[in-house]
Amino acid sequence: MERYKDFTVDTERFPNLKALAEDMKQQGIHLVPIIDAGVKIEKDYDVYEEGVQNNYFCKNAEGGDFVGAVWPGRVHFPDFLQPDARKWFGKKYAVLTEQGIDGFWNDMNEPAIFYTEDRLADTCAEIKKLTSGNMGIQEYFAFTGMVAGLNGNIGDYDKFYHNVDGKMVKHSEVHNLYGMNMTRSAFEALQEICPEKRTLFFSRSSYIGAHRYGGIWQGDNKSWWSHILQSMQQLPALNMAGFLFTGCDTGGFGCDTTEDLMLRWLQYSLFTPLFRNHAADGTREQELYRFNNVVAAGEMVKIRYSLIPYLYSEFLKAALHDEMMFRPLAFDFPEDAEAAQVEDQLFLGNELMIAPIYKQNAQGRYVYLPEEMMLVRMKSYDNYETEILPKGHHYVPVALDELVFFIRNQKAIPFAEPAESTAKTDLSTLRLLGYADASYELYTDNGVSPDPEDSLSVSTL
Template sequence: MQTQTKYSIKYYPGTINSVSQEGNFFYFYTEDTILELSVKTDRILRFRYAADGFFQKDFSYAVSKYASIHMTQLGFEEHAEHYEVHTAELICQIRKENLKITLLNKKHELILQDEAGFHWQHYLQKGGKINYCSKEIQPDEAFYGLGDKPTELNLRGKYLENYGTDTYGFPKDGDPLYKNIPFYMGLHSQGRQGYGIFFDNTFRTIFDFGKGDTDTASFWARGGEMNYYFIYGPDLLEVAEQYATLTGTPEMPPLWALGYHQCRWSYYPESKVKEITSEFRKRKIPCDAIYLDIDYMDGFRCFTWNKEYFPEPKRMVKELLGDGFKTVVIIDPGIKMDKDYWVWQQGIQKDYFCKRADGTLMEGDVWPGKCNFPDFTNPEVREWWSGLFRGLMETGVRGVWNDMNEPAVFEIGTFPEDVRHDYDGNPCSHRKAHNVYGMQMARATYHGVKRYMMPNRPFIITRSAYSGVQRYSSVWTGDNIATWEHLWIANVQCQRLSVSGISFAGSDVGGFIGEPDGELYTRWIQLATFHPFFRTHSSGNDTKTEQEPWSFGHKYETIVRKFINLRYQLLPYLYTAFWQYVKQGTPILRPLAYLDQNDPETHQRMDEFGYGEHILVCPVLEPGVSERNVYLPKGIWYHYEGGYVARGGQEVKVQCPLDKMPIFVKAGAVIPSFPKMQYVGESPIKEMTLHVYFQQDEEVVSTLYEDDGDNHGYKNGLYNLHKFETFGKKQDLIVTHHMENDKYESDYRQFKLVFHGVPFEAKEYIIDGKVYSLQKRNSLNNLVWIKADKHFKRIILR
């Protein structure tokens, strides 16, 4: 079947004439087209189409090799008008007439239905095909995901594309951006039906969520195959978890990487670096990492040091580490064309640089001048690149920052489309490899840093990415601007990245371009306190004012210190949330719709977000604000600083002068807390504080994960996993403690338990059967606190 458009003929599949099954694979044949439907789990189906009857080689950079295939039920039936594949959770109907797909849950409720379904047209200008798929939009449907898009959280009515682009000073609604995450989620039927679509195609991909046709959601690619995964929830949080598991979760980061980082373009020479780090310690502002931008190199040559600025880098890095600062250095993909430069010599000799279609080397201007660029899609090149990090790691560097890897090239923007790539033995043009170039650079960097960092954990950050990059690297949102609008954008971007599989994300605090005032910088610090990656970064060469926590005067410095201290106190809570992300793909940041999707009010909210299991955060995103409305999802919530209680399912007005930010804790939660510190590992933790929030007549479970924080022993079971259950009644509160794993020997020997919101006057407490009287010293500001051995099993406060 075909239809004529202004530009080309669109083709549609015809009638199914035969069907076959091979285990969990089902094949549906029309005259020209084949649909391959593979069942991955009871809730994940993969749809792959061969328009001309021939499949391309099945290969993916995104899907984890550890993604398992498992299902409890699999069936196949033929009906009068359709075939049906069903699992324990899904019914997939394939219409005989035209291969259109309808997806139902086990109750026969509609989840997703093809509009035109799969169709295609020949790409006459470039070659290959443009492959389309269109779905019906339900009346109340909302859409989420797609990585770093700087637009409203709900994508309904948006037209967006993925083609990694160096977008310096990107505006709100700017598109495309740095990252290429072709994964979105839909929610409809009053929040009852949530699902995801992962379109695993690395060509330029486009998504239309009802902008062209208000009743149709479409996605297409200018090359490659129509190859997508359908992921069923129905809970959005479950969809996000399944997607992250499919594309892979990271290893645990070093604990210090979750601390505060300081960066600018650029800190040099050594005396300037030491001046900055000494100010942190003198002013008692916690910080764990100091960054060196491109000026640390010799003429911007990667893997070299500028001996004028840093005459003895190994000594300097060691001294910084002695004061608690881990050094992170930038590495770009452009290798300077210089016959006396050893990295370029090796790349030329081994034929590791990208070439144009006629066989000449790809040349482009970036910071060093004329450069060649490694083909990171070649496994041999990745192995070579990994080996180049030996010198930096032996110098004592603890992390590597990959930039300019969209790839960015001055004047022309990026590589021309005729550049050739190996693509792991599947030779192709840059049209196919562009969106994965940065991810494969991060992959090679990760393996090199990990190899030479042993026994410590690697830390990588990248600007460009494709689905699955979370296995190798953290990310930041790119070259933002010091404006209130960009503070709003940072809040939305990090939530969106988190539910798109990339939780380890943050923005340049204060804005990279331009100059924030003290109020904007302070509010940005408050937001970023609750972003997994927490770094101030600025283009210092372009601004008059330095952008360190003390740059805006004592008033702002005091507040910034308060929130960075809060970040360090909440590190065990964040580290636990990170373990849950690693273990089961649970996003660390959760938009309101992911906390209560059955409440329609949450579907459009963007400011508030969940932070781990039990904390809700609402940043202040406008100047001059001293109070704001916060929407609380279902449940009972404690104001973190004020201690008062509010019921969810409503908007509440919260006082938030500059030194405060709306933060709420879910009733029943147990929130672990560290004592104050200047950096991770400054001294042994002598006591862990547990903040217990009273909830009546409901059992609430909380988790605390802990390990060494900077080695790989946790992979062999060397970690602790605490489970706390709270249950409050009118006259008592019970806290039970169960160790699901107890193989790591922590420094502290006792917990300090601080009880919030206890509605009765407590007289005593019982620890594992032993009764203790509460003394006056156990009460302060309407709080009750006690101490217990870290192995306690049951505490009753009454």
């Protein structure tokens, strides 16, 4: 973006975005830019001018365009509950698809509001009073509380309105529909802009039913051990709401991660459909090569690519058959009272169970098996051990540089040689990992056709 303006390109930093996008694709890398909900208020900026001219922005109580503030400073918010506004905003994605962009993520679309001008003015006036003399502890806490209270203040969502079939509706009454309809705006437009292919699309804010339009990530998490578990517990809930393409920010978005936290997080998130490392500005730079144990981190990524045939196959099965990709143990063993108490293990598809480490300094963890399973202990895609464990409770040691997962009784999964990208995954290298006499039904498609059934292939391994 140029100064955080949607559907613009900073020509100083990216003088030829189209050529850059093509060069990256040749290396197996696809660019995925952010689109924010707030439209910068700036004269001669086409998105702003068109929105004002056509009444496409949310209104304040007096009928004027509501003003909030986000990354660009002062912004208007498109009224995505208006069909015409949705169609207008969605068509703007063509500005970037024409430059070779074929993936997007919608952000800040609750919508986030850093402050409103009236609340900022009132806060500054109160702060001026507080700082006019010697601030004591009470005044100091009042000062910090006022500043913190500017961002996402719930009262600000009562200050603007949507046009819903000619009726002005307060935003706070339809808040959860906003992000969903921004995603819908993009999805419907992209079906017209590039009808011959799928476009990778996910959003920060959404609502039940929006799985028809795109995936989501689980929001701005923290580099906290507890957030591995919280992310894991969200997976089946999101699946039940229809969202299959989801995941979290590996290593955490806010705060500073650590090497051991990153490695343990990788050992969880490499199983999720959305697998990415994403951190906030001002936090520790957390690319994997910045840590000491680069080898272990690299092996986890390779294992991810070895598992892609299984993960994608199970994703397709869940999508095409209206099933869940991730399930609590109790869903498959409803009569097992002990399985009903397990909240830190999940079935992944019909063959795997994952039980990640999510506690600092843990050298292993307790696992409950509702049936006999095969334990797989893996340091790399070609360096692993297996062991059959009976039904029941087990303590499983897990070193910091190894991945542990379980294959269900009499099941097996396809496992490939790792590749640099999904496009380079060689299915001819597939081998079955698991019980000796088990087979596996593999789902594949071309990954491009808008409807996966157009190119679906089912084979038995």
